Amino acid sequence: MHAVKPVPRTETGSMAIALRGGVVILTLLTAAVHASLGGVLFTLNAAVYLALAVAMVLPAIAPVRWLVRLALLGFAVATIGGWLLFGARFPLAYLDKAVELALLVFLAIEIWLFDGGPAGDLRRARRLAATLVAALPGRGVR
């Protein structure tokens, strides 16, 4: 049996638009729910979601979109985890968690299709780390 290796696709076409639209709409939906709760923590959460939604569609950020996807995925996981540990249980909260779980599914599909899966992201992360280390003072080209 052969392992299925994801081959990164370009982020164009109707599939990409549908996926990206889904990610942005779900991100903004959960941002709206958190914003509606009021209070500093929920407002900050909404602001981060909003910033990440914008970053998902800004053309200037296209080269590091993989990083935005990972950040959004990590933030959604952390938000769900925070709710599981400390959150209040009421209908709107359950609805919001469903939205965030759907967001995780959309992000996983994007990562699989456009980044070459976790292995592709790992390669990119290593390259980025190497670039950053090389840019440190005293490590650059003389």
Added chain:
Amino acid sequence: MTRHAGRAIVAGAILALIGAACTSASGSAGPPPSAPPGGAVIVAQDLAFDRTELDVPAGLAFQLLFDNRDGAPHNVTILDGGGKATFVGETFGGPGSRIYAVPAIAAGTYRFRCDVHTDMSGTLVARS
């Protein structure tokens, strides 16, 4: 992904987000409603309770009138000294009110709080 599609999605959704944020704004002000006979009353407004101390009868079931004047959801939960919930009131968005039927609790000092905004809290004293 076309630029127009992306911008349209983000612009529309930012407006929706601002609208959602506005729903957490507080509703009408006014004096707190009267407490049910033998019970207590508490009001949530501007992400705060109107009091930090609440006196209730010990050893008797009582009614707690909770008036939520915020758009944001709130509730009232009563915690014992160990942090264990003795009573958990329904969480609901305002403006609106509920009369919680709280079972009898032993004399002593408890904490009450909103489960959604845990910084909204106070002390509940059950007196015999």
